[in-house]
Amino acid sequence: TQLLEQSPQFLSIQEGENLTVYCNSSSVFSSLQWYRQEPGEGPVLLVTVVTGGEVKKLKRLTFQFGDARKDSSLHITAAQPGDTGLYLCAGYSGTYKYIFGTGTRLKVLA
Amino acid sequence: EAGVAQSPRYKIIEKRQSVAFWCNPISGHATLYWYQQILGQGPKLLIQFQNNGVVDDSQLPKDRFSAERLKGVDSTLKIQPAKLEDSAVYLCASSLRQGVRGIENIQYFGAGTRLSVL
Numbered sequence: 001t002q003l004l005e006q007s008p009q010f011l012s013i014q015e016g017e018n019l020t021v022y023c024n025s026s027s028v029f030s031s032l033q034w035y036r037q038e039p040g041e042g043p044v045l046l047v048t049v050v051t052g053g054e055v056k057k058l059k060r061l062t063f064q065f066g067d068a069r070k071d072s073s074l075h076i077t078a079a080q081p082g083d084t085g086l087y088l089c090a091g092y093s094g095t096y097k098y099i100f101g102t103g104t105r106l107k108v109l110a
Numbered sequence: 111e112a113g114v115a116q117s118p119r120y121k122i123i124e125k126r127q128s129v130a131f132w133c134n135p136i137s138g139h140a141t142l143y144w145y146q147q148i149l150g151q152g153p154k155l156l157i158q159f160q161n162n163g164v165v166d167d168s169q170l171p172k173d174r175f176s177a178e179r180l181k182g183v184d185s186t187l188k189i190q191p192a193k194l195e196d197s198a199v200y201l202c203a204s205s206l207r208q209g210v211r212g213i214e215n216i217q218y219f220g221a222g223t224r225l226s227v228l
Binding site: 040101 | 220
């Protein structure tokens with residue numbers, strides 16, 4: 001069974017701080033996605049990484065796919081209250097389905 | 111472009127009752143997914159359709175859950191009878207098509223149906 005473990009599970013930080021969220025697995029994925037989910041809404045795709053070692057930037061968010069395509073990280077620089085939400089990674093196994101991670105709940109205090 | 115529509119948004123039922131959820135995917139999207147999301151956790155895939163055929167239902171509790179996608183468009187997910195542990199948000203997502211690497215099939219999610227079983 002493929003599992004994606006995210007850490008930390010919860011994170012509460014002050015506005016302006018930096019943070020990193022990790023997504024780890026023992027399985028290799030064809031690609032990996034990061035989503036943000038706000039209360040009462042469905043997850044919204046932030047980025048897809050495909051190549052081992054790939055780094056993508058989305059404004060203050062930096063995403064990295066591990067060289068072996070088993071893990072990924074999301075780094076947020078100078079966090080803002082608008083970044084608050086549940087961050088989810090999802091690995092695509094190539095069997096046409098996504099495996100979602102356990103989630104990281106982020107709260108950014110003003 | 112209209113997004114994925116789900117109804118109802120909320121449902122409260124007693125255990126052992128039946129409940130049904132409805133999903134209308136984005137027009138033209140061939141792949142439809144139903145996920146179960148327990149509060150604070152990541153979504154778990156219940157069933158995946160490609161047009162009106164089932165691709166994966168390995169995690170669907172088939173003794174109580176059923177789903178159909180007639181004519182390859184709308185879909186319904188039914189629980190009969192419901193148990194307390196079925197309390198969760200049920201998310202529907204759709205994508206244009208399946209792909210080998212995942213970049214071809216970006217998932218778009220509906221807002222979900224929050225089910226409370228008392």
